[in-house]
Amino acid sequence: MYAQIVFPLPFRNSFTYSVPRLLEKDVKIGTRVVVPFGRRVLTGFIIALSESIDESSSGLADKSKIKSIRDILDDQPIFDSKMLEFYRWMSDYYLCSLGEALKTIVPYGTDVESKRKIVSDTEICRSLLAGEKNKNSLKAKILSALAEKELINISYLQKIIKNKNVYSILRDLEDAGAITILNEIADAKVRVKKARYVRIALPREAIYDLMPEIERAAPKQMLILLELLSSAEDKPAAEILKKTGSSSSALNGLVSKGIVEIYEKEIERTFKENYAEEMKDIVLSVNQRKAVEELKKSNGKFDVFLLYGVTGSGKTQVYIEIADEVVKSGKNVIILVPEISLTPQITTRFYNKFNDKIAVFHSRMSLGERYDTWRGILSGKYSIVIGPRSALFVPLKNLGLIVVDEEHDQSYKQSDMTPKYNARDAAVMLAKFNDCPVVLGSATPSIESMYNAQSGKYKLIELPERIDNAKLPEIKLVDVTIEKKKKKIEGIFSNLLLDEIGKRLEKKENVIILQNRRGFATQVYCDDCGEVITCTDCTVSMVHHISKNILQCHYCGNSMPVPKACPVCGSVSLKFFGTGTQRVEDELAFYFPNAKIERVDSDSISRKGALSEILNDFRNGRIDILVGTQMLSKGLDFSNVTLVGVVSAETSLWIPDFRADERTFQLLTQVSGRAGRSDKKGEVIIQTQNSKNFIFRKVIDNDYYGFYNEELELRRKGEYPPFTRIALVEIKDKNERRARAAANDFHKYLAMHKKTINISPPNEAIIYKIKGFYRYQILARSFRNQDPAGRLLRSAIFDALTEFNRLSRHKNITLIVDIDPQSIL
Numbered sequence: 001m002y003a004q005i006v007f008p009l010p011f012r013n014s015f016t017y018s019v020p021r022l023l024e025k026d027v028k029i030g031t032r033v034v035v036p037f038g039r040r041v042l043t044g045f046i047i048a049l050s051e052s053i054d055e056s057s058s059g060l061a062d063k064s065k066i067k068s069i070r071d072i073l074d075d076q077p078i079f080d081s082k083m084l085e086f087y088r089w090m091s092d093y094y095l096c097s098l099g100e101a102l103k104t105i106v107p108y109g110t111d112v113e114s115k116r117k118i119v120s121d122t123e124i125c126r127s128l129l130a131g132e133k134n135k136n137s138l139k140a141k142i143l144s145a146l147a148e149k150e151l152i153n154i155s156y157l158q159k160i161i162k163n164k165n166v167y168s169i170l171r172d173l174e175d176a177g178a179i180t181i182l183n184e185i186a187d188a189k190v191r192v193k194k195a196r197y198v199r200i201a202l203p204r205e206a207i208y209d210l211m212p213e214i215e216r217a218a219p220k221q222m223l224i225l226l227e228l229l230s231s232a233e234d235k236p237a238a239e240i241l242k243k244t245g246s247s248s249s250a251l252n253g254l255v256s257k258g259i260v261e262i263y264e265k266e267i268e269r270t271f272k273e274n275y276a277e278e279m280k281d282i283v284l285s286v287n288q289r290k291a292v293e294e295l296k297k298s299n300g301k302f303d304v305f306l307l308y309g310v311t312g313s314g315k316t317q318v319y320i321e322i323a324d325e326v327v328k329s330g331k332n333v334i335i336l337v338p339e340i341s342l343t344p345q346i347t348t349r350f351y352n353k354f355n356d357k358i359a360v361f362h363s364r365m366s367l368g369e370r371y372d373t374w375r376g377i378l379s380g381k382y383s384i385v386i387g388p389r390s391a392l393f394v395p396l397k398n399l400g401l402i403v404v405d406e407e408h409d410q411s412y413k414q415s416d417m418t419p420k421y422n423a424r425d426a427a428v429m430l431a432k433f434n435d436c437p438v439v440l441g442s443a444t445p446s447i448e449s450m451y452n453a454q455s456g457k458y459k460l461i462e463l464p465e466r467i468d469n470a471k472l473p474e475i476k477l478v479d480v481t482i483e484k485k486k487k488k489i490e491g492i493f494s495n496l497l498l499d500e501i502g503k504r505l506e507k508k509e510n511v512i513i514l515q516n517r518r519g520f521a522t523q524v525y526c527d528d529c530g531e532v533i534t535c536t537d538c539t540v541s542m543v544h545h546i547s548k549n550i551l552q553c554h555y556c557g558n559s560m561p562v563p564k565a566c567p568v569c570g571s572v573s574l575k576f577f578g579t580g581t582q583r584v585e586d587e588l589a590f591y592f593p594n595a596k597i598e599r600v601d602s603d604s605i606s607r608k609g610a611l612s613e614i615l616n617d618f619r620n621g622r623i624d625i626l627v628g629t630q631m632l633s634k635g636l637d638f639s640n641v642t643l644v645g646v647v648s649a650e651t652s653l654w655i656p657d658f659r660a661d662e663r664t665f666q667l668l669t670q671v672s673g674r675a676g677r678s679d680k681k682g683e684v685i686i687q688t689q690n691s692k693n694f695i696f697r698k699v700i701d702n703d704y705y706g707f708y709n710e711e712l713e714l715r716r717k718g719e720y721p722p723f724t725r726i727a728l729v730e731i732k733d734k735n736e737r738r739a740r741a742a743a744n745d746f747h748k749y750l751a752m753h754k755k756t757i758n759i760s761p762p763n764e765a766i767i768y769k770i771k772g773f774y775r776y777q778i779l780a781r782s783f784r785n786q787d788p789a790g791r792l793l794r795s796a797i798f799d800a801l802t803e804f805n806r807l808s809r810h811k812n813i814t815l816i817v818d819i820d821p822q823s824i825l
C-alpha cells in the first residue's frame with residue numbers, strides 16, 4: 001500500500017511513501033504520520049492512499065527508493081475528504097502549499113520534529129584532520145569539532161563553526177565511516193496528561209473484615225482506606241496522600257496486600273473563566289425574532305447573511321437562538337469572535353446557555369488546555385466551538401452553521417504566518433463546502449461585506465434599534481486646536497470632558513476613556529536638533545513606558561533606558577511627546593484623586609485572568625473609570641456606562657493606509673456604542689485635531705450608510721477593494737542592497753503579466769525596517785469586472801514566484817505574499 005503525503009512546508013507537491021504491513025490497518029486519509037524526509041524526520045498529512053503506484057506518472061525512477069512511513073500520530077482522521085477540498089481551496093487562494101493550509105487544523109505544539117545528532121568516531125576524525133592540507137577549510141573545521149566530541153547536535157555544530165552548510169560534508173564523512181547521523185525524534189511539545197489514580201480492588205465486605213487488623217498494624221493505611229471508601233469515585237494518588245498526610249509507602253503497602261490498585265488515567269485540562277454573569281431570561285424583541293426567522297429560511301443550506309445591527313441591538317441573542325436551533329437539529333456550530341481573550345462577556349453568555357456542550361478557545365489558555373479541548377472536539381464531545389480566527393479550523397464534524405461576530409474586525413486576518421488567511425472570508429468558503437449557512441454580524445460592517453450585501457451576493461438582515469428602546473448615545477466633537485486657543489484645555493483633556501467625567505463620578509455612573517496607543521509618551525525627541533529616538537532595528541519611534549521607565553519598540557520589543565541626552569547632538573533638552581494610555585491614566589488620577597481607575601491594554605492584562613478580574617470589578621461598581629486601547633471598543637456591555645471619552649481620535653486616522661478612514665469610523669462607532677446601553681442616557685465626547693474629516697460627521701450622526709456611500713466612492717476613485725482585488729508582495733532582507741535587488745527581480749517577472757494586472761513599482765515600505773529587515777513592497781491588483789474571482793491576479797503572482805525561484809540570484813531573501821491585505825504599511 002502507498003500513501004501520498006504533504007508537509008507543512010513551502011513545497012507544493014506531495015510525496016509517495018510505502019505503508020508497512022503492520023501499519024496498514026491504521027493508515028487513513030486525514031491522519032498525520034511520521035516519515036523520513038531527506039535526512040530529517042517530519043510530520044506529514046496523508047491525502048491519498050492507493051494499492052499500487054503508477055511509476056511513469058509519479059516521476060519515480062525506482063520503486064525500491066520509496067521510503068516507508070514510520071509511525072501514525074492520530075488514531076482517527078483529523079480531516080475528511082470534504083475538508084480536504086476546503087484546504088485545497090485555502091492553498092490555491094492564499095498561494096501556500098496544501099500542507100501549510102492543513103497545518104492550521106493542528107493545535108500548536110503537537111508536531112513531532114527532528115533533532116539530529118552526530119555520533120563521531122573521534123579517532124578517524126582526528127586522522128582525517130591530520131590529512132587535510134588547508135586547516136582553515138570548512139571540512140577541517142568540522143573535523144576538528146568532531147575529533148573533540150563523540151556526540152554533537154547538528155545545530156550546535158553549525159553554531160560553533162559559524163556555517164550552516166555542513167550537510168554535504170557530513171554525508172561524505174558518513175560514507176567514509178567517520179560518523180553516524182542519528183535521527184532522534186524530539187517529543188511533541190504537548191502531550192496527553194496522565195495521573196496515577198487509586199481504586200479499591202476488593203468488595204467492600206472483604207475490606208470491612210480486614211479493617212481491624214489494618215487499623216492496629218498500619219494506622220496510616222487505615223486513613224487512606226477510609227478516604228477511598230468515603231467517595232464513590234476513584235481519586236488521584238497525590239490527592240489522597242496529601243489529604244491523609246501519608247507517604248507513598250503507606251499506599252504501596254495497601255497495593256501489595258491487594259486491597260487497592262493504582263492505574264493511570266488521563267486528566268483533561270480545562271480552562272475556567274473567572275468572569276461570571278447571571279443568565280438573563282430573554283424574550284426576543286420583534287426585530288430579533290424577525291432576524292431569526294430570516295436566518296431559518298436558509299433551511300440549513302449554504303447562504304451568506306450579513307447581520308447589520310447597531311451597537312446594543314442584541315446580536316448575541318440572535319446568534320444564541322439560531323445556534324440552539326441548529327444544535328437541536330443534530331448539527332454543530334462554530335462561532336468566531338475577535339481576540340476572544342478580550343471578550344469574556346460573550347463567551348460567558350454562550351456558556352450560560354450551552355454549558356458543557358460548548359468548547360471555548362482563547363489566547364489565555366495553556367497549550368495543554370488547548371490540546372485537550374481540541375481532542376475533545378475530535379472525539380465528538382462538543383456541539384459548539386467558540387473562539388478566535390484559528391477556531392475556524394477545529395475538527396468539528398457535521399457542521400450546520402458558522403457565525404462570525406464583529407465580522408469587520410482586523411484580528412480575523414492572520415498577519416504573521418503563512419497562510420495569511422482572513423477567517424471571515426475562509427468561513428464563507430467553509431460554509432460553502434459544508435453546504436450550511438454563515439452569519440456575518442457587525443454594527444459597522446466592512447465595506448466589502450456591505451458591498452456584497454448591496455449587490456445581492458449576501459442577504460442583508462438589519463437590527464436598526466437598541467434593545468428596550470435604549471437610545472444611541474449623543475456624540476459631541478471637541479476640536480482640540482480651537483479649544484487650545486480658547487485656553488479651554490488643560491494637559492490632554494478638554495474642560496468639557498473633565499466636567500462630564502466629574503458629573504458621572506458624582507452620580508456613581510461609569511466612564512470609559514479610549515486612547516489607542518499604549519505606553520506613556522509615544523515619541524521622544526531632541527528639542528535642539530529635532531532628532532526623534534527610533535529603534536535600532538525598526539524605523540519607528542520608541543515609546544516611553546513610565547512604570548519601568550524605559551523606551552520600548554512596539555514592533556520588535558527592543559527596550560533601552562531613557563537616555564539622559566540626545567544621542568546625536570548631546571543636548572539635554574529631550575522632549576516627550578504624544579499620549580499613551582499610561583499618561584491618560586496618570587492625568588486622570590491627578591484630576592480625580594478619589595476615583596478608582598483601571599487601565600486595559602496589552603501591557604496591563606498580560607497576566608492570566610487579569611482582564612476577567614477587571615471586568616468583574618467594573619460590573620460590580622468597584623471601578624469607576626476604565627482607560628484603554630481599542631480593546632475597550634469590542635462588545636463590552638455594561639449598563640452603568642453613561643460616558644465614553646476619546647482622548648485623540650486621530651491615532652488611526654493619520655496612518656497612510658486606504659483603510660484608515662474605515663478603521664477610524666469603526667473604532668469610534670464601536671467605542672461610542674459602549675455608552676447608554678440601558679435606560680440611562682449615554683454621551684460620547686470625541687477630541688480631535690482633524691474635525692473637518694468627513695468621518696466625524698458620520699460618526700456623530702450614527703450614519704453608517706452615509707459613511708459607506710462616501711467611502712465607497714473613495715475606494716472607486718483610488719482603485720481599491722471592493723472594486724479591485726489586491727495582493728501585496730513583501731520582499732525583505734537584512735541586507736538592504738539584496739532586498740532591493742530581489743524586489744527589482746521579482747518585479748521584472750511579475751511585469752510580464754502587466755496586460756492582465758496592474759503592478760506598482762517596487763517601493764520602500766512605509767515602515768522601511770522592522771526587526772532589522774529592510775522591506776520592499778509591490779502592490780498588484782486586478783479589476784473586479786475583468787477578474788471577478790481574482791484568478792488572474794493569483795496566477796500572475798504564482799508564475800512570477802516560480803520564475804523568481806528558478807532564475808533569481810536573490811531567491812534566498814524572504815518573500816511574503818499577502819492576498820487581500822488588511823493594510824499596506
Ligand SMILES: Nc1ncnc2c1ncn2[C@@H]1O[C@H](COP(=O)(O)OP(=O)(O)OP(=O)(O)O)[C@@H](O)[C@H]1O
Pocket residue numbers: 280282283284285288309310311312313314315316317442443467468634635636637673674
Ligand atoms: N430580547 C431581549 N430582551 C432583553 N434584553 C436583551 C434582549 N436581547 C438582548 N438583550 C440584552 O441587551 C444587551 C445588548 O445585547 P448585545 O450585547 O448582544 O448587543 P450587540 O448587538 O452585540 O451589541 P454590540 O455590537 O455593541 O456588541 C445585552 O445585555 C443583552 O443581554
Ligand SMILES: [Zn+2]
Pocket residue numbers: 535536537538553554555556557558771
Ligand atoms: Zn524595533
